[in-house]
Amino acid sequence: xxxxLYDTATRQQRDLDPVVPGKVGIYHCGLTVQGPPHIGHxxxxxxxxxxxxWLERAGYxxxxxxxxxxxxxxxxxxxxxxxxxxxxxxxxxxRALHAAYEVLGCRPPxxxxxxxxxxxxxxxxxxxxxxxxxxxxxxxGSGDVYxxxxxxxxxxxxxxQSVDDMQAAPDAPADxxxxxxxxxxxxxxxxxxxxxxxxxxxxxxxxxxxxxxxSAMAAKYLGTEFDIHGGGLDLRFPHxxxxxxxxxxxxxxxxxxxxxxxxxxxxGAKMSKSVGNTLMVSEVVKRVPAIALRYYLVAAxxxxxxxxxxxxxxxxxxxxxxxxxxxRRADEAVRAAAGGDVEPGExxxxxxxxxxxxxxxxxxxxxxxxxxxxxxxxxxxxxxGPELRTVLATVRAQLDVLGLDPLGEHWTSAQGAxxxxxEGALAPLVDALLExxxxxxxxxxxxxxxxxxxxxxxxxxxxxxxxxxxxxxxQSWSVKGR
Numbered sequence: 001x002x003x004x005l006y007d008t009a010t011r012q013q014r015d016l017d018p019v020v021p022g023k024v025g026i027y028h029c030g031l032t033v034q035g036p037p038h039i040g041h042x043x044x045x046x047x048x049x050x051x052x053x054w055l056e057r058a059g060y061x062x063x064x065x066x067x068x069x070x071x072x073x074x075x076x077x078x079x080x081x082x083x084x085x086x087x088x089x090x091x092x093x094x095r096a097l098h099a100a101y102e103v104l105g106c107r108p109p110x111x112x113x114x115x116x117x118x119x120x121x122x123x124x125x126x127x128x129x130x131x132x133x134x135x136x137x138x139x140x141g142s143g144d145v146y147x148x149x150x151x152x153x154x155x156x157x158x159x160x161q162s163v164d165d166m167q168a169a170p171d172a173p174a175d176x177x178x179x180x181x182x183x184x185x186x187x188x189x190x191x192x193x194x195x196x197x198x199x200x201x202x203x204x205x206x207x208x209x210x211x212x213x214x215s216a217m218a219a220k221y222l223g224t225e226f227d228i229h230g231g232g233l234d235l236r237f238p239h240x241x242x243x244x245x246x247x248x249x250x251x252x253x254x255x256x257x258x259x260x261x262x263x264x265x266x267x268g269a270k271m272s273k274s275v276g277n278t279l280m281v282s283e284v285v286k287r288v289p290a291i292a293l294r295y296y297l298v299a300a301x302x303x304x305x306x307x308x309x310x311x312x313x314x315x316x317x318x319x320x321x322x323x324x325x326x327x328r329r330a331d332e333a334v335r336a337a338a339g340g341d342v343e344p345g346e347x348x349x350x351x352x353x354x355x356x357x358x359x360x361x362x363x364x365x366x367x368x369x370x371x372x373x374x375x376x377x378x379x380x381x382x383x384x385g386p387e388l389r390t391v392l393a394t395v396r397a398q399l400d401v402l403g404l405d406p407l408g409e410h411w412t413s414a415q416g417a418x419x420x421x422x423e424g425a426l427a428p429l430v431d432a433l434l435e436x437x438x439x440x441x442x443x444x445x446x447x448x449x450x451x452x453x454x455x456x457x458x459x460x461x462x463x464x465x466x467x468x469x470x471x472x473x474x475q476s477w478s479v480k481g482r
Contacts (some may be wrong), residue, residue, distance in 0.1 A: 003058065003356045005228070006303060008236060008258040009158050013358055017256065018227050023061045025226035026052070027218040027255070029235055030112070032069040032210075034078045034089065036096035039279050039297065039308070040264040042104060044232050046294060046403070047261045047302040047359075049106040051228075053401050054355050057347070065221045066109040067214060068094055071116050071207055076197060086197055100281040104294045105403045105410045111221050115213040119199045122208050122216045125250055126185050126201075134249040135185055138176030143188020143204030146172075147211075149181050152245045158258065159237035169238065171209060183242050184209040211242035218243075219252060229255035233262050261302040279308065291324075291404060291411055292317035298402050301362050324406045326372045327399070329379055330392040331407060337384035344400045345393030355401065368398045430461060434470050437463075 004013045018024050028048050031041055048064065055062045070090040079086035101108055126145050129135035134151045138144040149155045149163055156163055168180030172187065189198040189205040198205040218226065231240065240258065247254040284293055296316035300306050334342050354363035375391040399405040433452050440448035453463050463470055
């Protein structure tokens with residue numbers, strides 16, 4: 001079965017049909033860096049990271065471009081509010097975005113262009129649109145340049161609406177527009193604007209409009225026709241609608257397939273900076289392990305809304321802890337029996353079928369959970385032979401696709417560094433208490449044994465008695481008692 005994805009433009013699932021066989025080019029809209037990323041932003045990064053991993057496992061050479069919008073009215077306003085240069089605000093939040101990528105195990109994009117780096121390409125695109133009769137400089141001499149929406153008969157195709165039903169574009173005053181719905185390609189320099197936030201053009205100094213930036217960056221780094229354009233569903237209109245219009249009006253085929261992930265809501269409202277109900281990635285990973293947060297964002301289908309609550313986040317952390325617990329126990333059992341590593345193997349037909357069906361992660365996780373159940377049954381019977389090795393290899397391969405393999409390089413190195421230090425410090429203390437507990441149990445002093453266990457539990461250390469001996473764990477990392 002070939003990979004089929006839901007295409008927002010045609011409103012149906014379609015086979016992935018790359019422009020260049022064996023290669024896939026993906027553009028997804030990155031962050032406007034007026035603030036650090038919240039978990040609503042990072043859901044999109046996780047979704048496209050999973051897509052990339054699945055395509056690469058299928059043998060595709062994947063190029064992912066995710067832009068950074070580093071010039072915007074909101075960024076200028078933040079700079080003025082904080083008494084700092086606008087570009088300092090942008091850079092600080094760009095670094096926060098990269099930190100969120102890293103902490104959640106998202107591979108960095110192949111290219112991550114900044115809007116300010118492609119101004120020449122934007123000017124060329126505007127010149128082409130003006131020559132073709134699809135754009136015009138404002139008659140008031142403001143330096144603004146607008147896209148003429150009525151000049152493009154297909155305007156509204158992505159969002160399936162008529163121009164006549166649309167509200168006025170709020171990106172600039174209507175005074176210089178032929179139609180209130182026309183959107184800004186370029187914004188002329190205004191009195192009081194930082195001089196550093198403007199570039200020369202044939203129509204005067206100014207800065208790019210949001211929509212123009214992405215068309216220019218996608219074409220520069222992926223070509224005028226590429227495979228997948230994506231982002232959050234809230235970008236479908238007006239942002240992506242405007243991208244399609246301006247790129248195709250300029251004679252560019254643009255994206256073959258449009259892929260949008262649903263929102264992450266808080267108390268029924270879309271999570272956004274404007275309503276002040278954000279949950280920053282840097283704060284959430286203080287409450288649950290980063291790998292558990294990634295599991296929470298992965299587990300729902302990408303086109304399903306996530307209604308965030310602290311309870312659902314905690315439940316996801318517990319659910320992933322069970323999966324991780326099996327992986328670590330099985331790895332130890334197999335190592336003890338035969339030695340050597342158990343590397344990820346094949347994902348299996350049922351898991352692959354689920355992923356090929358519009359990245360059906362919930363169905364894929366059901367297959368994975370069945371494997372974990374089978375593996376735990378084998379562990380309970382003290383089995384540590386080839387069958388357990390096969391189950392472990394399969395589960396690890398499935399987790400690797402989702403970026404959740406706790407024994408994978410990312411989680412055992414970058415994210416495991418702090419846990420490793422904690423483990424080293426705690427191990428002698430916990431091991432001494434476990435030895436006291438074992439001595440008490442051998443002497444049938446169960447009251448003392450239970451008291452030791454309760455003391456460890458109060459300190460956040462969980463004890464599990466297995467066929468291989470007692471194990472202890474703290475949050476997302478665990479070691480076998482010695």
